[in-house]
Amino acid sequence: MNSYKFIVNPIAGAGKAKSLIPAIRENFRQAGANFDIYQTNAPRDAIEAAEKAAQDGFNVLVAVGGDGTVNEVLNGIAGRKVILATLPGGKGNDFATAVNMPRDIDAACQDLLRAETKDIDLGRVMDRYFINSVGVGFDAAVARRVNDGVKLFKGVSAYVYAFFEILFNYEVVDIEIDLGMGPMKSSPLLVAVGIGQAYGGGMRIVPDAIQDDGLFDVCIFDDMNRLSLIYHFPKVFSGKLKEIRQAGMYQAQEIRLKLSEERPLHMEGEIFMGDQMHFTLQSKAMKVLTGSQSK
Numbered sequence: 279m280n281s282y283k284f285i286v287n288p289i290a291g292a293g294k295a296k297s298l299i300p301a302i303r304e305n306f307r308q309a310g311a312n313f314d315i316y317q318t319n320a321p322r323d324a325i326e327a328a329e330k331a332a333q334d335g336f337n338v339l340v341a342v343g344g345d346g347t348v349n350e351v352l353n354g355i356a357g358r359k360v361i362l363a364t365l366p367g368g369k370g371n372d373f374a375t376a377v378n379m380p381r382d383i384d385a386a387c388q389d390l391l392r393a394e395t396k397d398i399d400l401g402r403v404m405d406r407y408f409i410n411s412v413g414v415g416f417d418a419a420v421a422r423r424v425n426d427g428v429k430l431f432k433g434v435s436a437y438v439y440a441f442f443e444i445l446f447n448y449e450v451v452d453i454e455i456d457l458g459m460g461p462m463k464s465s466p467l468l469v470a471v472g473i474g475q476a477y478g479g480g481m482r483i484v485p486d487a488i489q490d491d492g493l494f495d496v497c498i499f500d501d502m503n504r505l506s507l508i509y510h511f512p513k514v515f516s517g518k519l520k521e522i523r524q525a526g527m528y529q530a531q532e533i534r535l536k537l538s539e540e541r542p543l544h545m546e547g548e549i550f551m552g553d554q555m556h557f558t559l560q561s562k563a564m565k566v567l568t569g570s571q572s573k
């Protein structure tokens with residue numbers, strides 16, 4: 279019988295994740311399931327909580343929050359024989375989308391109880407695991423701006439707001455990119471690496487990515503006129519990024535980036551600064567719980 283540990287980030291989604299707790303209790307009590315709920319109280323707390331829960335014998339670790347919470351739980355359990363699951367409750371829920379979790383809490387709880395799983399690829403860079411997507415350069419600068427907090431205009435997502443704020447200030451740097459066939463020199467706006475297809479709350483930056491094919495999908499986005507970029511920007515949401523000449527799509531098992539100056543890397547809500555980035559992939563190394571939401 280499965281034993282579920284819910285790791286809830288109470289501040290995710292401005293309290294959205296915390297508000298899911300009563301529905302979780304009701305669904306799991308009614309099902310007679312074995313479960314426990316823990317609320318985190320500091321950044322990185324979810325890493326330790328997930329690790330301890332796995333040691334205590336819980337075999338399904340449910341990150342309740344956004345992609346940042348998922349990433350912390352992942353980093354507490356990677357390498358262990360347990361299942362990673364999520365209930366979407368954050369600002370960005372791209373992993374939840376990638377594993378077809380419904381937005382409706384009752385439907386999502388029923389999917390958790392059904393516990394269908396698949397083994398997907400696990401990525402690692404900057405001494406940390408990721409399960410969905412990473413960006414280096416312009417997109418990471420936008421993500422950092424979002425993390426710093428932006429005043430929201432009604433109807434405009436934090437990402438879109440930050441995009442425009444960073445747009446005219448970001449300076450590209452030279453990057454030596456090695457996708458396994460020798461280094462190539464470039465000065466791209468960004469390099470995105472995906473196991474899943476989307477980041478930043480629905481931006482499909484590598485729209486053909488498959489989670490269990492043993493390969494990263496890579497988008498190397500060449501610098502372009504910033505006004506043209508505004509014009510083309512909506513295509514990242516509609517999955518039509520490949521229509522833009524500047525968006526080069528590649529696949530690789532291993533990636534090395536050498537930047538001429540430090541730039542930010544964003545990984546599922548976490549920001550790192552660096553000038554050397556080495557991405558490695560472990561094929562089908564993480565068991566994840568999949569939902570019933572059709573795409």
Ligand SMILES: [Mg+2]
Binds near residue numbers: 488493
């Ligand atoms: Mg893949």
